[in-house]
Each structure stands twice: as C-alpha cells, then as structure tokens.
Amino acid sequence: MRNRTRFFIPVLAAGLLTAACSGGGGSSTPTGPAAGGAAGGGAAAGGSGGAFPRDETLYTSGTQWGPPANWNPLREWDFATGTKGLVYETLFMYDPNADKFTPWLAESGQWTGDLEYTLKLRKGITWSDGKPFTADDVIFTFELGKMETVPYHPLWDWMKSAEKVDDYTIKFTFVTANHQEWANHLYSRAIVPKHLWEGRSEDEVMNGVNEKPVGTGPYAYYSHDQDRMVWVKRDGWWATKALNKDVKPKYIVDIVNSSNEVAMGLLLQKGLDLSNNFLPGIANLVKGNFGIRTFYDQPPYMLPANTTWMWFNTAKKPMDDKEFRKAVAYAIDTKKIVEGVYGNLVKASDPSGLLPQWDKYVDKNVTSTLGFSYNPDKAKQLLADAGYKDRNGDGLVESPSGAKISLKLIVPAGWTDWMEAARVISSSAKAAGIDIEADFPDYNALVDVRNQGKFDLVLNNDKQLANTPWLYYDYLFRLPVQKLQSTTNFGRYENKRAWELTQQLDQVKPEDVEGMKKITSELQKIQLEDMPVVPLWYNGLWSQTTDSTWKNWPTSAPDAPKYPPTVWRNWLEMGGTLMLTELQPASAG
Amino acid sequence: MRRYFGRKLLIYGLTFFVAVTINWMIPRFMPGDPVSSMLSRANVAQPAAVEAMRAHYTAMFGFDLPLWQQYLNFWGSLLKGDLGISIWLFPTPVSDVIVRAVPYTLGLLIPSILLSWFAGNRFGAFAARRRWLDNSVLPVGYVLTATPYMWLAILLAWALGIVAGVFPVAGAYGFDLQPSLSWTFVGSLAEHWFLPFASLFLVAFGGWAIGMRNMIIYELEADYVNYLRALGAPARLVRRYAFRNAILPQVTGLALQLGVLVAGALVTEIVFSYPGLGHLILRAIQNQDFFLLQGTFLFIVIGVLIANFVIDIAYVLVDPRTRTGMGEAA
Numbered sequence: 027m028r029n030r031t032r033f034f035i036p037v038l039a040a041g042l043l044t045a046a047c048s049g050g051g052g053s054s055t056p057t058g059p060a061a062g063g064a065a066g067g068g069a070a071a072g073g074s075g076g077a078f079p080r081d082e083t084l085y086t087s088g089t090q091w092g093p094p095a096n097w098n099p100l101r102e103w104d105f106a107t108g109t110k111g112l113v114y115e116t117l118f119m120y121d122p123n124a125d126k127f128t129p130w131l132a133e134s135g136q137w138t139g140d141l142e143y144t145l146k147l148r149k150g151i152t153w154s155d156g157k158p159f160t161a162d163d164v165i166f167t168f169e170l171g172k173m174e175t176v177p178y179h180p181l182w183d184w185m186k187s188a189e190k191v192d193d194y195t196i197k198f199t200f201v202t203a204n205h206q207e208w209a210n211h212l213y214s215r216a217i218v219p220k221h222l223w224e225g226r227s228e229d230e231v232m233n234g235v236n237e238k239p240v241g242t243g244p245y246a247y248y249s250h251d252q253d254r255m256v257w258v259k260r261d262g263w264w265a266t267k268a269l270n271k272d273v274k275p276k277y278i279v280d281i282v283n284s285s286n287e288v289a290m291g292l293l294l295q296k297g298l299d300l301s302n303n304f305l306p307g308i309a310n311l312v313k314g315n316f317g318i319r320t321f322y323d324q325p326p327y328m329l330p331a332n333t334t335w336m337w338f339n340t341a342k343k344p345m346d347d348k349e350f351r352k353a354v355a356y357a358i359d360t361k362k363i364v365e366g367v368y369g370n371l372v373k374a375s376d377p378s379g380l381l382p383q384w385d386k387y388v389d390k391n392v393t394s395t396l397g398f399s400y401n402p403d404k405a406k407q408l409l410a411d412a413g414y415k416d417r418n419g420d421g422l423v424e425s426p427s428g429a430k431i432s433l434k435l436i437v438p439a440g441w442t443d444w445m446e447a448a449r450v451i452s453s454s455a456k457a458a459g460i461d462i463e464a465d466f467p468d469y470n471a472l473v474d475v476r477n478q479g480k481f482d483l484v485l486n487n488d489k490q491l492a493n494t495p496w497l498y499y500d501y502l503f504r505l506p507v508q509k510l511q512s513t514t515n516f517g518r519y520e521n522k523r524a525w526e527l528t529q530q531l532d533q534v535k536p537e538d539v540e541g542m543k544k545i546t547s548e549l550q551k552i553q554l555e556d557m558p559v560v561p562l563w564y565n566g567l568w569s570q571t572t573d574s575t576w577k578n579w580p581t582s583a584p585d586a587p588k589y590p591p592t593v594w595r596n597w598l599e600m601g602g603t604l605m606l607t608e609l610q611p612a613s614a615g
Numbered sequence: 616m617r618r619y620f621g622r623k624l625l626i627y628g629l630t631f632f633v634a635v636t637i638n639w640m641i642p643r644f645m646p647g648d649p650v651s652s653m654l655s656r657a658n659v660a661q662p663a664a665v666e667a668m669r670a671h672y673t674a675m676f677g678f679d680l681p682l683w684q685q686y687l688n689f690w691g692s693l694l695k696g697d698l699g700i701s702i703w704l705f706p707t708p709v710s711d712v713i714v715r716a717v718p719y720t721l722g723l724l725i726p727s728i729l730l731s732w733f734a735g736n737r738f739g740a741f742a743a744r745r746r747w748l749d750n751s752v753l754p755v756g757y758v759l760t761a762t763p764y765m766w767l768a769i770l771l772a773w774a775l776g777i778v779a780g781v782f783p784v785a786g787a788y789g790f791d792l793q794p795s796l797s798w799t800f801v802g803s804l805a806e807h808w809f810l811p812f813a814s815l816f817l818v819a820f821g822g823w824a825i826g827m828r829n830m831i832i833y834e835l836e837a838d839y840v841n842y843l844r845a846l847g848a849p850a851r852l853v854r855r856y857a858f859r860n861a862i863l864p865q866v867t868g869l870a871l872q873l874g875v876l877v878a879g880a881l882v883t884e885i886v887f888s889y890p891g892l893g894h895l896i897l898r899a900i901q902n903q904d905f906f907l908l909q910g911t912f913l914f915i916v917i918g919v920l921i922a923n924f925v926i927d928i929a930y931v932l933v934d935p936r937t938r939t940g941m942g943e944a945a
Contacts (some may be wrong), residue, residue: 077799078791085790092898093712103657104705174667177657187788232671233706252715252890253786256793279790285889288785291777297790371774440901470647470903473655488655512654512665 088302111598328566379561711858
C-alpha cells in the first residue's frame with residue numbers, strides 16, 4: 027500500500043514541477059536569442075524592464091511572413107522588414123505618387139555623355155560604426171553585381187565600369203545606355219559599407235545572415251524573436267542635419283503575420299499603428315467609428331500597387347489564337363470582381379494595364395478604339411466570327427476544328443480573394459460560351475507548371491509599381507522564351523516587334539516623356555490587338571492606420587502627406603521612410 | 616529483463632529507421648520545387664540572373680544529386696546532428712529554428728498531458744463513488760471529450776480572449792516586451808500560455824476522468840473485491856486495490872496520448888498562433904521547406920519513441936505481471 031503512494035508522489039511532483047517550469051521554462055528560453063539582442067541595444071533598454079514605451083513605439087505588421095532570419099540587403103526577397111530603408115539606404119528616393127526622384131545618399135546625378143553618367147555624393151554621411159561614407163562604398167556595391175548570383179548581376183551586361191573621380195564623385199560608363207533601368211537601379215540598390223563587406227566570399231555575400239547590419243539609415247538593429255523584429259532609432263542620422271528630417275518613433279516593432287484575424291484584433295485594440303495586411307471588409311471599419319483609416323476614405327480606399335493580369339499560355343491551342351484571346355477578354359466581368367469579391371477595395375484596370383500613376387503613358391486614342399470592356403455579346407460575336415461554334419449544344423463553344431475547349435484557370439490555393447475572383451471569371455466566361463474552370467493548386471505546384479508553360483490560364487501580379495512602365499512591358503514581352511519562364515512572359519508570347527520596342531523604351535531618357543509616350547503608344551496597340559494577357563484589376567497598397575499613438579499619416583486629405591503609407595519590402599525607398607519623418611505623436615495635441 | 620529491453624530497443628530502432636525514411640520521402644514526392652518557389656519570391660527581373668541563382672541554390676541544397684545519394688547524404692548529416700539549412704528562414708540552420716520552438720511546445724504539452732492525466736484519474740476515481748458527482752460533472756467530461764478540439768479552442772479564444780478580453784489570443788508574450796527575467800515578462804508569458812494550455816487540459820481531462828471512473832466501477836465489482844469485503848477489509852483498502860488495477864490501462868493510454876497530443880498541439884498552436892513546433896510544421900509545408908519539415912517530424916518521432924520507452928519502464932514498475940513475464944522469458 028505504501029508502495030503506491032511512493033510511486034505517485036514523484037509523479038505528482040514531476041507534474042507540478044513541469045507545470046511550474048512551463049512558465050519558467052518558456053521564460054528562460056526566449057532570453058536565449060534575445061540575450062544577443064539585449065547586448066546589441068542594451069544601452070537603450072533602460073530600467074523599464076525591457077518594455078517599449080507605447081508613446082515612443084511604432085507597431086507595424088503585414089510584410090513579414092516568417093521569423094526574421096537575415097539582415098542581408100542583397101536578399102531582397104527575405105531580409106527582415108526594414109533592412110533596406112531603415113538601415114541600408116539608396117542613392118535616390120523615388121516618390122511614385124509625384125513621379126519624382128529625390129537625391130538621397132547622392133547629392134545629384136546626371137548623364138554627362140551618351141554612355142556616361144556622373145554621380146555626386148552627399149558629404150558628411152557616416153556609417154553607423156562611425157566610418158565615413160564615400161564613393162568607394164558605392165563603387166563596391168555596384169561591383170558586387172559582378173558576382174553571378176547577385177540579383178543585379180545582369181547590370182554588368184550593359185554597364186562597362188564604375189570609376190572614382192574623387193571621394194564623392196563617380197563616373198559610370200555603359201555599353202548600352204538603358205536609361206529607364208538605370209533610373210530604377212539608382213533608387214533600388216542598397217549601398218553597403220565596403221570596409222565591412224570587402225573580404226566576404228560570394229557565398230557569404232549572397233547567403234550571409236549579416237547580423238547587426240551597419241548602414242547609413244535612421245534605425246539600428248535592436249532585437250528580434252520568432253514573431254517580431256525590433257528596430258531602434260539611431261543618433262546621428264545624416265538627414266537630420268542635412269535635410270532637417272527626423273524619424274519620430276524611437277522603436278519600430280514589426281510583428282510577423284500569423285493571420286488576418288490576429289492583425290484585425292490587434293488593430294481594433296490599437297495594438298497596431300500601421301497594418302499592411304490585406305483585410306477583407308476593412309471598408310466597413312473605415313466607415314464605422316473604429317478609429318481605423320486608409321489612404322482614401324472612400325473606394326478604392328487604397329493606393330494602387332500592382333496590376334493583376336490573366337496570362338494566356340499562347341503556346342497552347344486555342345490560346346494561340348488572338349481572336350479567341352480577345353473574346354475571353356470581353357467575357358470577363360471585372361466589375362463583379364471589384365464589387366463582389368473585394369467590396370470596392372480595388373479598382374478595375376485600364377485596358378492598357380498600366381497603373382494610374384503611369385496614366386500619362388497611356389495613349390487614350392489607342393485604348394478608346396482598341397480597348398475592351400465586359401461585353402458578353404461582343405465576346406460571342408468574336409467567337410462566332412472566328413469560327414468557334416457550339417456544335418454539341420452544351421452551351422459552350424468548340425474550336426473551328428471541332429475540338430472541345432475546356433480550360434483551367436489556376437490561382438494558388440488559400441489566396442481566398444483570388445480564388446473567388448477566379449470563380450467569377452469562370453462563371454462569366456461560361457455565360458459567354460467559353461469553358462473556363464477555376465482550379466486551385468498549391469502555390470509551389472502552381473509556380474512549377476507556370477514556369478514550365480504547362481498551364482492554360484494563370485493570374486499573376488509579380489511586378490510592382492516603379493519609376494517606369496518599361497518594367498511592365500519587359501514583363502509582358504521579354505524574349506527569347508526560355509525553357510523555364512520564372513519571372514517574365516509566363517504566356518510565352520513571341521512578338522519580335524514588341525520586344526524591340528521594349529528595348530527601345532529602356533533607352534529613352536526618363537525626362538523625355540514624349541519620347542516614352544511614342545513607344546508606349548505603339549506597345550499598347552500591339553498589346554490590345556494581340557491580347558497576350560488580360561489586365562484585370564489593381565491590387566491595393568494594403569494599408570490601415572490608427573491614430574491612437576501616431577498621427578499625420580499619409581491620406582488623400584489636402585494637407586496630409588502623400589507618401590505610400592507602408593513598410594512593405596522595397597517601398598521604404600519609395601517614400602516609406604519619408605512617411606516616418608512626417609509622423610507626429612498623437613499626444614502632442 | 617535484458618531480453619525485454621533488448622527486444623524493445625530493437626523495435627524502437629526499426630521504427631525510427633522507417634519513420635525517418637518516410638519522413639525523408641514525403642516532402643520529396645510533394646509537387647513543386649523549393650528552389651523555384653524561393654526564386655519566384657525573389658522576383659528578380661532578369662531571366663539570366665534567375666538561372667545563375669537557381670543553379671547556385673540547387674547545388675547548395677544538394678537537389679542536383681540523384682535521389683539515392685540525397686538519401687545517403689541525409690543519413691550522413693543526420694548522424695552528425697546536422698539537419699540542414701531552412702529554406703524558408705534562410706540561412707538559419709534547421710536545428711536552431713527547432714530549438715527555439717521546442718520550449719514553447721514542451722511548456723504547453725508536458726503540463727497539460729501530465730496534469731490532465733493526474734487530475735483526470737483522481738477525479739474519475741472520486742466520481743466513481745460520489746453519485747452526485749457522477750451525475751453532474753461527468754456528463755460535462757463527456758461533452759468535453761466529444762467536442763472537436765479545434766472548435767473548443769476557437770470557442771475559448773473567442774470567449775475569454777475577444778469577448779471578455781481577459782487573455783491575449785496571439786503570440787507567446789506581449790509585443791511591447793523584451794524577454795527578461797522580470798515579473799512583467801513572466802506574467803505576460805503565463806498570460807499567453809494559459810488559453811492554449813487550458814484548451815488542451817480540458818479536452819484530455821474529460822477523457823481520463825471517464826476512463827478512470829468506468830474502470831473503478833468495473834474493478835469494484837470484481838471477485839477479489841467481493842472477497843476482500845467478505846473478509847471485512849476497510850473500504851479504503853478495497854479502493855486502493857481497485858485503483859491500482861484500474862490505473863494500468865490508463866498508463867497505456869498515457870503513452871498513446873503522448874503521440875496523439877503532438878498533433879493536438881499543432882492545432883492549438885495554429886489557433887492561438889503560439890510559436891511552437893506545430894506552427895513550424897504548418898509554415899514548413901506552406902513554404903515547401905524540406906529540411907525544416909524533416910527536422911520537426913524527426914523531433915516528434917524521437918519524442919514519441921522516448922515517451923513510449925519511459926512508459927515501458929514505468930510499466931515494469933507498476934504492473935507486476937510484466938515482471939513475472941520477464942522472469943518466465945529469462
């Protein structure tokens with residue numbers, strides 16, 4: 027009998043102990059990774075038990091889909107939010123709303139010859155370790171691109187050299203003067219310090235973690251954990267003195283996304299100041315009195331960020347027939363997607379597919395004569411004229427040769443808004459007699475078939491707003507078609523003339539808007555006559571803000587800042603950082 | 616004794632080998648290619664650059680080798696304790712990612728399994744001889760066990776987290792905190808831990824209580840109990856014997872539960888977005904992170920095997936028949 031009690035006492039003790047440990051065990055663990063963080067920014071922690079004072083902290087979310095894993099500015103697709111923009115800066119800033127370049131690390135830059143660009147750097151900038159920022163750093167950064175695996179390696183196909191004239195002047199010479207692309211490089215490349223990166227091998231440059239990044243920007247690494255990235259404001263940011271600009275929040279805590287529900291909950295509890303999540307139904311919260319705001323206070327609520335396109339696999343029948351493609355374009359009820367699926371959070375695309383910020387490059391004569399819109403009768407007419415007839419009476423057309431047409435439109439499983447949109451496309455196409463079925467493979471499986479050209483129809487919005495519509499034409503028309511098309515021309519559409527024009531467009535100076543328009547007009551003509559791809563709607567720059575702690579957010583109101591209200595990757599240099607300098611503490615009255 | 620454990624160890628070794636092999640195979644036969652999806656996230660403009668990067672990463676992760684060689688390499692590095700590099704959290708080693716998540720999972724699982732087992736058994740035994748308890752509380756236990764776990768967890772999160780606002784519903788500690796050994800931080804940890812723990816505890820508790828209650832009632836009607844009673848043994852003594860007999864199936868049940876609860880924690884961690892292993896598994900699948908997926912599964916396999924082994928030993932201690940069996944075999 028006593029034996030039994032003896033056996034159970036240790037069990038009970040173990041149970042209680044583990045119960046006690048689970049609190050303690052959990053607490054001791056995170057100190058592991060954070061201990062390093064505390065060492066990095068320990069001085070700033072003060073005596074407040076490590077907490078961030080609410081009125082000095084900016085909480086953001088919506089960009090990071092996993093724990094912060096590296097701070098390597100060359101890994102533009104998975105570095106921790108803010109690595110480029112908050113720590114590493116670019117030569118220029120580009121404001122897409124105003125279509126304006128602002129010299130940033132650079133003081134000025136201009137083409138000094140047909141194939142020569144001279145860049146002057148700002149003086150008096152230092153890295154966060156105190157070393158001066160000079161021409162050597164810029165040249166070093168561009169020359170890193172000579173490594174084959176660095177994403178901007180292709181720059182060296184058309185750039186000849188980057189030479190130092192003096193400590194603050196650099197002369198770039200080119201083989202081909204790709205003005206548009208070069209302008210894009212000027213505000214996209216994060217400049218890294220030569221004195222710290224010099225000895226790194228190619229593997230370290232591309233695959234290094236780069237803990238404790240040393241940059242020229244307003245913030246420094248503070249700490250990170252599985253579900254957050256914390257930045258702390260750095261003293262002595264050059265722009266404070268040189269441009270009288272100052273970022274207001276002392277800490278930025280970027281919360282890793284777990285789900286829309288969590289983001290919504292945090293937002294409603296005022297635990298988030300800026301959410302860059304796509305939150306369906308947010309319009310109701312904006313209209314109601316919940317203290318949540320978006321850029322516009324009415325549809326479409328968000329600034330446009332990219333276009334959703336529907337690609338035809340032009341290497342397959344019947345998508346190789348432009349008449350058929352046109353008929354499909356007329357058969358899609360985009361309005362239903364905009365209103366029904368998105369509740370007016372997005373806007374239907376212009377027939378050219380160019381974002382509203384690029385409106386000046388749209389040739390209205392071309393889009394009004396060749397442009398398409400939802401018109402099922404016209405779709406049926408086009409089909410009939412091209413010989414597509416319903417031969418077996420099932421209400422769906424067969425191709426002129428009599429072959430049955432049944433196409434699949436693929437979008438990734440789990441992308442609920444796109445899945446819903448694909449269903450709308452499918453039903454409106456069927457109403458016009460075209461058999462399109464929505465299909466939802468796993469994202470990776472979709473990437474596979476898309477790149478290999480084994481799909482019928484696919485939705486894609488990979489290319490973001492940038493300084494030049496050239497980016498979109500490069501995406502649409504790039505040749506030659508490869509075995510794997512991983513980033514451009516998924517439809518394998520071959521049109522030599524269009525690709526020639528795209529290359530010409532690249533070489534037009536950005537200031538020469540008329541010259542650009544002449545080429546874009548021709549490209550639009552080809553695009554609308556051939557319809558290799560159907561532009562559908564503009565995805566928003568998802569952004570919701572609360573005023574409880576910080577105010578003066580960018581909105582459409584006349585006196586408010588107009589920068590993109592976002593910390594999305596590659597958007598900080600498009601105004602995100604400047605947004606931070608405009609913020610004001612809500613308590614300041 | 617040696618033979619008993621020898622046989623057990625052999626079985627565990629075989630199970631481990633098969634589990635690890637299957638574990639290696641599954642992600643490789645899933646559709647899609649992790650390097651492709653990584654590069655499509657990279658969204659690099661020039662196809663030329665993409666090709667160079669693809670070659671680089673394919674070689675780096677060893678995907679260019681024939682399958683049998685990848686399999687051998689996998690065992691090779693596994694035996695060296697190297698689980699590879701996470702693709703999703705590049706370039707963090709998989710073992711680091713797991714080590715960071717494991718304390719959260721264990722901190723949830725071990726207390727909830729053991730406490731619910733202990734409390735459930737106690738309560739079940741108690742309920743067996745208190746009619747009012749048997750009639751009032753036990754039906755609640757039935758409802759709890761029968762409730763789909765997912766639903767119960769969401770209900771808890773909604774009621775106590777959103778409506779009452781007592782407990783937070785996401786993360787492991789407050790977003791305004793920095794890990795430290797302060798009361799604020801430990802308090803925040805406990806606050807975030809409570810809901811997921813409570814959901815796991817409640818479901819398991821009901822099951823144990825019902826099992827124990829039924830066993831005790833069955834035992835109290837057994838012949839030896841009647842015999843003891845006839846001899847005039849005190850009721851306390853009778854109950855002790857009955858309890859000893861009734862606990863055996865519960866020990867077996869505990870071993871099984873340990874395996875099942877790992878899966879239970881997966882749902883828990885997703886519902887409460889608690890940063891443990893379950894969360895990792897989901898993300899690893901979504902991001903086609905072979906190495907992370909293998910690492911977490913391997914960890915679970917090892918955990919279940921160890922738990923079972925511990926129970927095997929406990930069985931020798933609590934069940935005299937096992938000891939007799941070993942004696943005969945030897």
